[in-house]
Amino acid sequence: MILFILKRIGYAAPVALGVTVVCFLLVHLAPGDPLSAILPVDATAEMQAQMRSAYGFDKPLPVQYGLWLWKVLHGDLGTSIATGRPVLSEVSRAVSNSLILAAVATLIGFTFGTFFGFVAGYARDSWLDRVASAIAVFGVSVPHYWLGIVMVIVFSATLGWLPPTGAGPQGSGNWWPDPEHLRYLVLPAVTMSVIPMGVISRTVRALVGDILNQDFVQALRAKGLSEFGVFRHVVKNAAPTAIAIMGLQLGYLLGGSILIETVFAWPGTGFLLNAAIFQRDLPLLQGTILVLAMFFVTLNLLVDVVQTALDPRIERA
Amino acid sequence: MSLHNRVPLAGTALALALTLTGPACAQGVLRIGMTASDVPLTTGQADNGGEGMRFMGYTAYDALINWDLSRADRASELAPGLASSWKVDPADRTRWIFTLRPGVTFHDGSAFDAGAVVWNLDKILKQDSPQFDPRQSAQGRVRIPTVTGYKALDPMTVEITTKTPDATFPYQICWIMMSSPANWEKQGRSWDAVARAPSGTGPWKISGFVPRERAELVPNPAYWDKARVPKLDKLVLVPLPEANARVAALRSGQVDWIEAPAPDAVPSLKAAGFSLVTNLYPHNWTWHLSRAEGSPWNDIRVRKAANLAIDRDGLKEFLGGLATSAEGFLTPGHPWFGKPGFKLSYDPEAAKALLKEAGYGPSKPVATKILISASGSGQMQPLPMNEFLQQNLAEVGIKVDYEVVEWNTLINIWRAGSKSDSARGGTAMNYSYLIQDPFTAFIRHAQCSLQPPNGTNWGYYCDPQMDKLFDEVRTTFEPKDQVGVLRKIHEKFVDDALFLMVTHDVNPRAMSTKVRGFVQAQSWFQDFSPITMAK
Numbered sequence: 001m002i003l004f005i006l007k008r009i010g011y012a013a014p015v016a017l018g019v020t021v022v023c024f025l026l027v028h029l030a031p032g033d034p035l036s037a038i039l040p041v042d043a044t045a046e047m048q049a050q051m052r053s054a055y056g057f058d059k060p061l062p063v064q065y066g067l068w069l070w071k072v073l074h075g076d077l078g079t080s081i082a083t084g085r086p087v088l089s090e091v092s093r094a095v096s097n098s099l100i101l102a103a104v105a106t107l108i109g110f111t112f113g114t115f116f117g118f119v120a121g122y123a124r125d126s127w128l129d130r131v132a133s134a135i136a137v138f139g140v141s142v143p144h145y146w147l148g149i150v151m152v153i154v155f156s157a158t159l160g161w162l163p164p165t166g167a168g169p170q171g172s173g174n175w176w177p178d179p180e181h182l183r184y185l186v187l188p189a190v191t192m193s194v195i196p197m198g199v200i201s202r203t204v205r206a207l208v209g210d211i212l213n214q215d216f217v218q219a220l221r222a223k224g225l226s227e228f229g230v231f232r233h234v235v236k237n238a239a240p241t242a243i244a245i246m247g248l249q250l251g252y253l254l255g256g257s258i259l260i261e262t263v264f265a266w267p268g269t270g271f272l273l274n275a276a277i278f279q280r281d282l283p284l285l286q287g288t289i290l291v292l293a294m295f296f297v298t299l300n301l302l303v304d305v306v307q308t309a310l311d312p313r314i315e316r317a
Numbered sequence: 318m319s320l321h322n323r324v325p326l327a328g329t330a331l332a333l334a335l336t337l338t339g340p341a342c343a344q345g346v347l348r349i350g351m352t353a354s355d356v357p358l359t360t361g362q363a364d365n366g367g368e369g370m371r372f373m374g375y376t377a378y379d380a381l382i383n384w385d386l387s388r389a390d391r392a393s394e395l396a397p398g399l400a401s402s403w404k405v406d407p408a409d410r411t412r413w414i415f416t417l418r419p420g421v422t423f424h425d426g427s428a429f430d431a432g433a434v435v436w437n438l439d440k441i442l443k444q445d446s447p448q449f450d451p452r453q454s455a456q457g458r459v460r461i462p463t464v465t466g467y468k469a470l471d472p473m474t475v476e477i478t479t480k481t482p483d484a485t486f487p488y489q490i491c492w493i494m495m496s497s498p499a500n501w502e503k504q505g506r507s508w509d510a511v512a513r514a515p516s517g518t519g520p521w522k523i524s525g526f527v528p529r530e531r532a533e534l535v536p537n538p539a540y541w542d543k544a545r546v547p548k549l550d551k552l553v554l555v556p557l558p559e560a561n562a563r564v565a566a567l568r569s570g571q572v573d574w575i576e577a578p579a580p581d582a583v584p585s586l587k588a589a590g591f592s593l594v595t596n597l598y599p600h601n602w603t604w605h606l607s608r609a610e611g612s613p614w615n616d617i618r619v620r621k622a623a624n625l626a627i628d629r630d631g632l633k634e635f636l637g638g639l640a641t642s643a644e645g646f647l648t649p650g651h652p653w654f655g656k657p658g659f660k661l662s663y664d665p666e667a668a669k670a671l672l673k674e675a676g677y678g679p680s681k682p683v684a685t686k687i688l689i690s691a692s693g694s695g696q697m698q699p700l701p702m703n704e705f706l707q708q709n710l711a712e713v714g715i716k717v718d719y720e721v722v723e724w725n726t727l728i729n730i731w732r733a734g735s736k737s738d739s740a741r742g743g744t745a746m747n748y749s750y751l752i753q754d755p756f757t758a759f760i761r762h763a764q765c766s767l768q769p770p771n772g773t774n775w776g777y778y779c780d781p782q783m784d785k786l787f788d789e790v791r792t793t794f795e796p797k798d799q800v801g802v803l804r805k806i807h808e809k810f811v812d813d814a815l816f817l818m819v820t821h822d823v824n825p826r827a828m829s830t831k832v833r834g835f836v837q838a839q840s841w842f843q844d845f846s847p848i849t850m851a852k
Contacts, residue, residue: 039455039459040366040460041731042761042773043732044459044462044770044772045769045770047458048732051451083528084508084512085528152569153565157565157568157569160569163569164569165557165562165565165571166530166555167530171531172527173530262559262562263559263562265556265557265562267529271529274354275354279354
């Protein structure tokens with residue numbers, strides 16, 4: 001197992017290096033001047049040149065990349081051009097906010113997705129299957145930013161039950177899962193959970209259908225095992241794939257949905273990326289993308305390890 | 318009860334009444350949804366353009382010269398700020414003498430004096446000074462390009478010198494905010510630390526700040542202008558860059574006021590009982606015409622024809638009434654408007670006649686390319702508005718093709734000039750302008766020496782007569798006479814049809830009917846001090 005983990009880490013290293021190259025180049029390929037975020041529009045050419053030099057944008061791209069990578073390896077993601085604050089602190093704060101949102105959305109999505117998946121899988125081709133599958137298709141198909149706007153119109157603007165924007169009455173500082181903060185979480189988390197719910201539901205439905213058709217299930221029933229006992233075996237067999245899907249979905253959600261977080265002004269990574277893109281804040285953009293990509297790489301690694309622990313056949317393969 | 322017993326009792330009652338009256342005077346919390354995506358820079362020179370200065374500049378800070386934002390019925394004018402008076406030295410008109418207001422203190426309790434002014438100018442102009450702040454310098458230095466020196470003459474008098482005599486200097490220095498030197502020392506000489514615990518002299522004190530989420534300001538009871546001590550308990554600023562999110566926040570009661578509601582949300586907001594406050598303000602939405610060789614706009618007849626082809630009232634209706642039709646380059650009724658001879662009426666027949674005179678006609682239309690953006694600060698709704706113009710112009714024989722570029726790219730093309738390769742052969746660009754002072758309104762667009770790369774005369778316009786007027790405005794120190802020169806400049810702008818003058822935004826903001834006492838000044842900045850919140 002340890003050898004397997006070390007091997008997977010070995011695979012992750014070149015991926016991580018590739019990620020640094022891609023996220024550095026991508027933001028430089030995009031049109032727009034990073035200095036436009038901080039310079040008034042009337043800034044003279046001389047001032048622009050001075051600022052370009054101060055931020056190192058006058059150096060060749062490979063040199064800029066080398067300097068940036070060196071700093072990154074030392075734990076320094078640079079300073080945001082637009083705010084002057086360290087990128088690491090900006091990203092850390094945003095990641096912790098997105099983590100709250102993603103965890104709750106995944107929990108909701110996984111719970112309901114698994115439930116609908118099992119219902120549909122067990123009751124294949126019945127009206128229950130059709131209802132559960134319709135909910136799953138709705139979850140996968142509906143544009144979630146549109147759903148977010150509808151939820152805001154219904155539950156905030158019309159009924160006035162829940163706040164439409166922000167992470168808490170005083171912002172995200174000192175966030176704590178008390179009722180006052182949880183009220184702010186409901187709308188974005190439910191909106192965000194719709195996609196993982198749909199994906200997990202469809203996956204679990206297919207898995208359960210396949211497992212139920214396998215010979216060992218018939219054998220278990222023939223041996224006189226109770227239906228609950230059979231269900232436990234089905235769950236155990238479906239778990240590795242479902243967990244892998246959940247891990248991937250958590251990864252997607254951790255990246256923060258730019259649209260969801262913008263609609264709800266949730267101060268997470270999506271909101272941060274949106275601001276960084278509009279302000280051409282290259283260090284912030286690079287830092288945020290890098291941290292998110294690394295999260296994804298790490299999460300995939302963890303999922304591989306957990307899957308292997310659950311199903312040793314994977315290690316042998 | 319004897320009189321002796323009654324006196325202390327009455328005194329106690331009076332003291333109690335006064336104690337109770339204090340909190341009763343403070344009237345509520347006002348929460349504002351801004352369009353900015355972050356809380357503007359809190360250290361003094363706010364970023365985020367005009368909105369940044371509106372919420373984090375003139376609230377927490379003062380300049381030597383402020384704006385009078387107390388009236389809605391006329392364009393805002395300069396007013397004494399931390400300088401109680403100022404004058405130019407008659408013997409050397411590059412020397413400005415500012416007499417400072419006595420008894421002013423920063424929020425941290427330290428005194429404001431001439432040393433603080435010099436320290437603040439060093440903060441943005443002197444790169445080797447310990448307090449030099451590149452971020453504030455980027456915002457402030459460009460506002461005072463003519464300053465060559467400054468010194469304290471005595472604790473309450475400051476001298477600032479300019480390269481050449483410049484009567485527009487008071488309009489420049491009003492951008493420069495004064496931060497507390499003592500607070501900078503107290504915060505370990507770190508501007509990052511100052512950003513978290515700022516100190517200015519303004520009517521509001523920044524009491525709380527969560528980056529990208531909110532800022533809280535409380536009244537400064539010791540503010541030097543007692544008439545402008547805020548009446549609210551607290552002002553809360555929330556960045557809400559997404560227009561629908563702002564509307565939702567207002568409708569759900571999460572904020573009491575939003576900046577720039579989406580025009581299509583206005584009817585529903587009004588129906589739901591919210592107030593929509595608008596007013597003229599120094600903004601215009603134009604096409605900046607190139608005068609480079611080969612541009613069709615070099616012919617005044619073509620420029621005038623285009624201006625006569627635009628159905629401005631139709632455009633206003635198209636925008637749901639949230640616009641003011643242009644009558645000139647400045648807003649109608651502006652003190653510098655003057656009496657231009659060329660009227661911006663909608664007259665397609667006159668436009669066609671002018672084009673015919675210029676050698677164009679149905680078989681030979683004017684065909685040209687225009688640079689526009691899909692969105693952008695102050696650009697209103699550029700795509701549908703430009704389509705409206707395209708149709709109007711086509712009807713008189715001006716066929717335009719649009720090159721749509723991203724907003725920041727448009728800014729860079731604007732800086733580079735119409736002759737640059739980045740302009741992609743465009744002969745005009747749709748650009749909206751802040752037109753608040755002589756430099757931003759006129760000089761930067763039209764002075765010969767400010768052609769790129771020396772300035773932002775994007776169209777390479779150059780007219781010795783105009784330059785002469787600019788020289789005159791810079792050397793006319795008597796305010797009334799200066800207004801006379803500015804009127805002549807505006808008349809020339811309109812009579813020579815230097816721009817395609819289309820419309821002015823009306824700075825809409827929607828708010829709860831609980832918001833009382835707000836006077837929307839004809840300015841990019843606003844005064845929040847008189848506001849109260851009804852129960």
